[in-house]
Amino acid sequence: MMQEVILPDLEATHNWAREFAKTLxxxxxxxxxxxxxxxxxxxxxxxxxxxxxxxxxxxSPTFTIVQNYDGISHFDLYRITDASELTEVGLPYAIQNDITLIEWPDVADGILPKDTIHIYISSCGADCCPNGRKITIK
Ligand SMILES: Nc1ncnc2c1ncn2[C@@H]1O[C@H](COP(=O)(O)OP(=O)(O)O)[C@@H](O)[C@H]1O
Ligand SMILES: [Mg+2]
Structure with missing residues (x-):
């Protein structure tokens, strides 16, 4: 299943993310x-x-790698270069228990569950608003 949404500005992104949050x-x-x-x-x-x-x-968890919010774990894996480091930062545990949000998730690909919700964000191009984003949800 794949869904595409155009987010013309930051407010649209916030509104979309608020509704999406309620489904998690x-x-x-x-x-x-x-x-x-x-x-x-x-x-x-x-x-x-x-x-x-x-x-x-x-x-931003860029330097701490992960921030926890009582059952929500927010990861930024930008600085993780090897999948062997993921256990150390608690990713497998979070995946089993939490709402787990992962920025720069590629390094974790091998341990993400099949039903992971993948969100691809890109700028929405010349035919869109200057601050527009396109998100593809898989
Ligand atoms: N439609 C939009 N959706 C999301 N962010 C937007 C949008 N328009 C402008 N922005 C700006 O883009 C920046 C996104 O930053 P951030 O969320 O830190 O990016 P990332 O975590 O992907 O590096 C913010 O400064 C935000 O204000
Ligand atoms: Mg970021």
Whole structure:
């Protein structure tokens, strides 16, 4: 199953992510694909705030690799170069138990469950708004 959604601006991204968040029940894995600045963290932050409170502070996990929010685990695997490091950062445990949101998920491909929700974010091109994004959900 594949779905495409156009998000013309940041507000559209927030609105979409808020509705998407309400469909998530642990354990579930959401893999957020897309280049730097495409909005992976915006989507993760909106999901976390929708489910854990609008005032939740959601720092980027770029340096810590993972941030936990009482049953939601937010990973950024950019700095992980070898899949053998994933156990150390708690990814297998999170996958079994949590709502697990993963930025830069490619290195974890081998251990992601079959029913992982993959979200591909790209800029939506010349025929779209300047800040538009296109997301493809698989
Ligand atoms: N339609 C949009 N959807 C998501 N982000 C957008 C959009 N338009 C502009 N932006 C901006 O793009 C940036 C996305 O940053 P971020 O979420 O940190 O990206 P990533 O985590 O993919 O590197 C933010 O500064 C955000 O304000
Ligand atoms: Mg990010």
């Amino acid at each position: 029940h642990a354990p579930v894995v959401v893999a957020l694909h897309g280049d730097l600045g495409m909005g992976k963290s915006e989507i993760a932050r909106t999901i976390i705030r929708t489910l854990r409170g609008e005032n939740t502070v959601v720092p």
